[in-house]
Amino acid sequence: MMFVLLVWALTLTPLYGDPLAPWFIPLRDAVYEQNLSADAVMSLYEQAIQETEKNLSGGSRYLMLSRCAYMLGRAYQYEGRKEEAAAQYEQGITWALAALKEEETTVGWQMLAEHISQSCAVRPVSYALANGGKVETYAKKALKLDSRNGAARYMIAARYVYAPAPFNNYTRGIRMMRDIIQEPDVALQKDDRFNVYTALGYAYYQQKQYGEATPWFQKALHIYPTNRFVQSMFKRMNSRQ
Numbered sequence: 001m002m003f004v005l006l007v008w009a010l011t012l013t014p015l016y017g018d019p020l021a022p023w024f025i026p027l028r029d030a031v032y033e034q035n036l037s038a039d040a041v042m043s044l045y046e047q048a049i050q051e052t053e054k055n056l057s058g059g060s061r062y063l064m065l066s067r068c069a070y071m072l073g074r075a076y077q078y079e080g081r082k083e084e085a086a087a088q089y090e091q092g093i094t095w096a097l098a099a100l101k102e103e104e105t106t107v108g109w110q111m112l113a114e115h116i117s118q119s120c121a122v123r124p125v126s127y128a129l130a131n132g133g134k135v136e137t138y139a140k141k142a143l144k145l146d147s148r149n150g151a152a153r154y155m156i157a158a159r160y161v162y163a164p165a166p167f168n169n170y171t172r173g174i175r176m177m178r179d180i181i182q183e184p185d186v187a188l189q190k191d192d193r194f195n196v197y198t199a200l201g202y203a204y205y206q207q208k209q210y211g212e213a214t215p216w217f218q219k220a221l222h223i224y225p226t227n228r229f230v231q232s233m234f235k236r237m238n239s240r241q
Helices: 001-011 025-033 036-057 058-079 080-100 106-121 125-145 150-161 170-184 190-206 210-224 228-240
Strands: none
Touching: 025 036, 025 058, 025 190, 036 058, 058 080, 058 106, 080 106, 106 125, 106 150, 106 210, 125 150, 150 190, 170 190, 190 210, 190 228, 210 228
């Protein structure tokens, strides 16, 4: 473990796609696997926070704290606990801003965009109207610093997949998502790839192109087989064919 930490510590100002802190990965995977309740995820969150405080400082510390808050927020959001999710995203925004104050990085802008994006889903519509446009703005700032940032690319494309009508554009969203996974220079973490596959399946599903949706949902489930959202979409699709 000490060797792993040493190797990881050499990349404290990373380009996107560099290895994540080893203590963060169990938290991330638990959130996407959805086998644990949000209250159970809290223990993994606390462990990740402790390791972050022990091993990091400065902007790198703030970035990892922001990542951890994002994951706990997602766990609460999955359970419909919007107020608790919103509180985590708000804390994550604070930490992302603190990281950017220390040093402007692609991950700093990415985390700021991600927290705002999810906040739009758990806060009143007025929040989304006032802040939704910032997601793409900040994602583009992340890409300006590192064009390989797959998470930033995903956030820009996701608007066309998940936005309500008439603001979505499934054809455009599909094209943008396909570009993310087909362009060799785009870096994707495990959860990024899952998100892209899920978005492609969802976009095809919404257009009732079930044959096209199937392989993308299958690819997503290959990464996180127990993810309840994709499982439910897959079952719903199969019942309509």
